[in-house]
Amino acid sequence: MNRNDPDSTSLELLLDTITNTFGGVLFLTMLVVLQLRTNKVVEATVAGNKSTSSSTDALREELHRRTDEVNLLKQVAGAQGRSMGHLTSGDAKKIFQQILEHRATLQELASDSSRSLAAIERETGKTEHLKSQLEDQRAKIALEQQRREELKRQMARERVVRTRTAELPTLRATEKREFPVVVRFGKLYTPYDVDPISLERSRHLDDFLPLGEENGAVRLTPNPLQGIPLDSSEKSESMLERLWNQFPKEHFYVCGAVWDDSFTEFSSLKSSLVAHGIEYRLIPTAAGDVIEEGSASGAFVQ
Known part of the structure; x- marks a missing residue:
């Protein structure tokens, strides 16, 4: 039976797992570095203090302690390796792939949104320019209407001044x-x-x-x-x-x-x-x- 799509809780568990895996890898690296440094210190101590038995015993105890630490780190590394194996197979791999796909989709949507906003800004600028031109045309029309009305009044005055009333002659x-x-x-x-x-x-x-x-x-x-x-x-x-x-x-x-x-x-x-x-x-x-x-x-x- 197929499992249902993971919800937000599954995603949180996946993130926790990834975080733990990264921590385990980092811990394993530190363990290897510490082991190398311990081997160098032991060799130097043995070479410089062969004549002193008490120093040898102390170094031997330190070696046993370091060996225990290395074994413990190996166990942790093994657990971390098994966790990484689970991440690269099964549902975890599928979920991780879906996360990557969703992230790519989000990036593409963000790019589309940026382009859309830029286009909207350009169209808004054009609209404001057209509004300005429209207002200018309206102002010119209003001015021409005022001039036309003034010309009508002037014509009416001239008509009154120049009009003469004459009686038709009797034929x-x-x-x-x-x-x-x-x-x-x-x-x-x-x-x-x-x-x-x-x-x-x-x-x-x-x-x-x-x-x-x-x-x-x-x-x-x-x-x-x-x-x-x-x-x-x-x-x-x-x-x-x-x-x-x-x-x-x-x-x-x-x-x-x-x-x-x-x-x-x-x-x-x-x-x-x-x-x-x-x-x-x-x-x-x-x-x-x-x-x-x-x-x-x-x-x-x-």
């Missing part, structure tokens, strides 16, 4: 004839003159530059160096006054093609038209657009 139909004008480069250009007697229009193209023909039509563009400036200066008001005084407003209305570079200056022209009681309509025009000359009837004017 009405008219049977009057059209008098075209061009507002560009901050100036007013009039391609026609009107005879106040016959009410006939005649071309007036001194303020325009020719661009050639296209599909049988002559293309023109305002000359930036000509025209009536719309800058609310005395010269501008004087030129507009002279123009509108000769304008037959009972028979004509002004049709203004206003380019996108002169929307601001158009306010001066509008004020002048309203002051003289002249009806008008607008054609907003962007860069690259083309205005073609033609007849208009039933137009709506302001």
